[in-house]
Amino acid sequence: MKCRFCAAPLHYVFLDLGTAPPSNAFLRAGDLDAAEAWFPLKLHVCGQCHLVQVDEVQRHDALFSGDYVYFSSYSRSWLDHAEHYVSKAVDILGLGPGSLVMEIASNDGYLLQYIQARGIPCFGIEPTASTAKAAREVGIETHELFFGRNSALELTVSRGKSNLIIANNVLAHVPDINDFVAGLATALAPGGTITLEFPHLLQLVAQRQFDTVYHEHFSYLSFHTTQHILAAHGLRIWDVEELPTHGGSLRLWACHSEATHGETPAVAALLETERTRGMLEMSYYQGLQPLANAIKNDFLRFLLDCKRAGKHVAGYGAAAKGNTLLNYAGVRPDLLDYVADASPHKQGRYLPGSRIPVVAEARIRETRPDFVVILPWNLREEITGQLAYISGWGGKFVTAIPHLEVS
Structure with a gap:
């Protein structure tokens, strides 16, 4: 098994939760007399780039199927989070009727509804048929596909490059992280911005959040590792926010490496925080297993x-x-x-x-x-x-x- 980012051999286990079925593979009554597929749920950490990751034991198109049951709009707090983000992004980036916004993993249109309400052209990318259908029913243009380099090329021909690309809680969900980030760089306008949100690995360890591990989460990301991944594809982080969502998340603001966006002090500050917490040393990635076991037993x-x-x-x-x-x-x-x-x-x-x-x-x-x-x-x-x-x-x-x- 090799690292999905840098291809180094994976020798270190971060956490082993035995076996489990996919966490969103909910059953119907008629399924109860049939067997379920259980897969290993073991995380590895790369000794070279420190990316924590699970092997793709089941294809991502099977995990994110047409019968997917997670709909973002059923959480009031998540809707409030999305609306607040849209207000901030529009103001900071000066978005308007002449801009184009693309959201990847747009789910049921929970966020793009606030972009559309401001008269800003937008569209979503959502591979699960159930949520894509719900988005279209409320008038959100939605392309039902998995995003990557090839689909980004096709979208830039049909829709042009995007001034803002939103990718909330999706970077951790893609098996080919290099293909996905290359797609981001391809689809982004020269002076545009990408915002990425994902749970912060630092908080997963500090708060013992082992239950956030499941097969749909292929990667578990620190700030410094994510910076390396983006830089490998010509992207630069110019700001970062620490958010309370999902037990502690990061929101990154990124652009093309040659763009003129000024880097805020928050970038260097968070890199230093991770360094002082030991995230650049392999010893940091040991010790969660007994804590998870204790929580389970209690x-x-x-x-x-x-x-x-x-x-x-x-x-x-x-x-x-x-x-x-x-x-x-x-x-x-x-x-x-x-x-x-x-x-x-x-x-x-x-x-x-x-x-x-x-x-x-x-x-x-x-x-x-x-x-x-x-x-x-x-x-x-x-x-x-x-x-x-x-x-x-x-x-x-x-x-x-x-x-x-x-x-």
């Missing part, structure tokens, strides 16, 4: 104690990260009765691996569980506000990461 012990005490435990948020935790811990419906979720695209289905049923939120009011486990802990504030009514019967919230917390 969570499983809590569920078993509840079972023995006759307590009712339910879950909220049928998120991919939750599926990683549940499958690593071996949790099944006998310990977690159901998981409620706001998305009708997930309701009536079953979580991959654990086969726990996904239901509407109304089930929580009906069954009045003693504990509600918040699986997407990054949305804890939003969810505890939404479900505050459980305190009426003495219900409590539970999160497992970075450590077990009951409140």
Whole structure:
């Protein structure tokens, strides 16, 4: 196995979570009598460029299929995040009716709706048929394809080069990271800007966020490694922001290497932070495994104690990260009765691996569980506000990461 960026042999294991099914491969009732495909979920770290990565054990077009169930628009906090970003980007870059904006992994149009509302020409790239269809239904031009160098060449012929390319939470999802970044450079106008958002590897390690590991995430990115990847394709980072989303993310602002965008002090500051935290040394990439094991064991012990005490435990948020935790811990419906979720695209289905049923939120009011486990802990504030009514019967919230917390 070789590094997907620099092709160096991979000798070091970062984290081994055993085997698991793809985290977004939700089951229908008719699937329950059939076998599921489980794949190794092991991360390696490159000793040369420090890219943390999982092998492509299943083709990306199978992972991001036409039956994909993640729709961004069902999270109010994510919509607010997108709207705030659009307002900032338009102001900073001076975008207007003469500009062109392209978003890669545009999902159901959750972000481009705010670009379009400002009268700025835009279009999306989205390979999953279910979400692409939803975007078109609200009037967002959407091209159903996987983005890379070849598709970028075709798009520049048909649509021209883009003044702003948005790629939120997609860089980590592409198996051929060099082809993807080469496509970004190809599609970007000479004075244009690319913004990239992705979870910061530094926060994954610091906050023990091992549940963010799943097959759809091919790469786990530090700032310095991402800078090297972009530079290899003629792109330069001129600003960086640290964001609270997904437990701690980065937003990079990049341009062609020869462009005139001035570099902000934040770039050098973050590179220095990573250096002082040890991210340039291989020793940094050891030690997460025992912490993940401890979290798993504490969570499983809590569920078993509840079972023995006759307590009712339910879950909220049928998120991919939750599926990683549940499958690593071996949790099944006998310990977690159901998981409620706001998305009708997930309701009536079953979580991959654990086969726990996904239901509407109304089930929580009906069954009045003693504990509600918040699986997407990054949305804890939003969810505890939404479900505050459980305190009426003495219900409590539970999160497992970075450590077990009951409140």
